[in-house]
Amino acid sequence: MSGNKSNGVRYGMVIDLDKCTGCMACSVACQQENNVSFREDETDKLRSITWLEVFYLDNGKPYPEHRRAYMPRPCLHCDSSHHPYPYPPCTFVCPVNATHRDEETGLVNHIPVRCIGCRYCISACSYHARYFNWWDPKWPEPMEKMLTPDVSTRMRGVVEKCTMCVHRLQLAKERAFMEGRRELHEGEYVPACVEACPARAMTFGNLLDPHSEVATLARGPHAFRLLERLATEPKVYYLSTQKWIRKLADNVM
């Protein structure tokens, strides 16, 4: 874990809620790409692991004013520089340095083999982006043969969360290296959820590159982030032209 020292790359995401249909393709792609374990009975949503949760939102009004929307929520990879704790809310509380923010990329990672499962990070995260492995992970035959080889499976008793498919970043970097490049092209590294979205509601890239699509969208008039008042500085932005959705994103007294 280290302080916020930006060096020109800050990966982030923009999700257009006006485009999102709530099809859950992002969530399924994430689950498969990252070897997220599941159980036969997944009805207890407080114990199931969903790195990319899709929240259902409605404006609470009766027909004909009734409106609904879906809000995909990966880990928001907070860029917090909160005084006097200039770290994401989850990383600096970990007693064993099992989670940290990579200052080269801004991605908040987790090391399951070092995690002792104290769940302090789960308690510190206001977005519920962290999940505990309540059971031993099991994949029914023949699903265990379909696991992604680049992602380690996690064991019972540890925390896990969205990594923005950091293994894909590693692969992209290796490819670039073989081609004699040091920099990645825009779109060369995208998480599985972004790739899977049929409505193209998700955009991913370097927020610090002013010419990137993600940075342009994040600067737009309809862009907002979840719970901005907490100063967690999420790197996941949402877009919506609907006022009631933007209002639901933060607690305002």
Next chain:
Amino acid sequence: MDSALIPEGVKRCSFRSFSLWLLVIFGVIGWGVLGGFMVLWKGLNVTGLNDSFGFGLYITADLAVIALGAGAFFTGFLTYVIGKKELKDIINLAVVVGFICYTGAQLVLLLEIGQPIRGWFSFWHPNVHSMLTEVIFCITAYTIVLTIEYLPLILENKQLDKVPELHYFSHNLHEIMVVFAATGTFLSFFHQGSLGGLYGVMFARPFAFREGFFIWPWTFFLFVASAIASGPALTILVCKMVEGVTRKKLVRREAILLLAKVTGYLLAFYMVVKILDTWWWATHTAPIMGASFREFFQAPYGLWLLVAEIGVCGIIPAIILLMPKAREDDVLLIVACVLNCTGIVINRFVFTVQNLALPVLPFEQVQIYVPTWQEWAPTVALLAYGALLLSLSYRYLPMFPRERELNPIE
């Protein structure tokens, strides 16, 4: 049967009665061990915890017993560092109670972490920025100090004392006890504080977050103040309980009254700072984060918790303990101590459970936490473990130095 182990000049119940009592205690401990075994074997899925309640009964119990165990370090500080000699009557009991609280908390903590076998990682990969690291290091170090403080009492057992080397070792430990009392005070200050810091630094949780001084949120200091205000109250209660069960006077009245008076002043001080903190949090800290004080209290974790913690279990016992006439009345003294200890348990519950029950995202609902028997059993067994250690210490060790003088055998 065990008379060779019983201290000289004191009367104890028959070995048969004592064995029956131990049987009851072992029954409860066995239930706790079973619950703990289920957690270790099957995993934390057998508890009522979930991704909303990362912390629950285990952490509440741990925090509560560690706060209540503060009687050991604070009585030690008053006895050895400040020089309140009359407290020597009760210091052994305070050390035993502290030892029970700290070792018991660590046993329960072992169940609480998902990978208990990796517990040592906290020492191998410590994150210096984490309040939990400070807690783990200080609690471990302080448990060692408490063991050293407990050791001379164990070595005073009639048979062990006959061994000259042990006798001199114990005597020399007594001579340097001021060093351990001061070390214990230093360590306790930091871990009681960092337990409060644990919550106060959660800047993405408006219910728990507090501003503070430098890196220490106000909860750091509040937890220290509340621990020293309630720890001695538990020592008084346990003393009264042992006196009640044995039907003997074991500690001189002045020692109890001095401890009660100190507790009264500390509780009154804690109440003042706690009320100021609550006011600032409600009117300043929370609104900046978009949260409202009213929304912090939603059924079943309603405003009654705040009224119970500050009013019934804070202000009332503080008033009783501050009034000489009131604290001299045994019934009122016990009522005040029970309320005081209950208040601290509510405080730790509120920071642990109510904090996590409240929604932070605007479109969420309040969650309810219900512990399972696998959580209750080890928690209750912690109390039984305390009863076991107290019973053994009382029967075989000179835990109360004035017992012979106050209860002469005709």
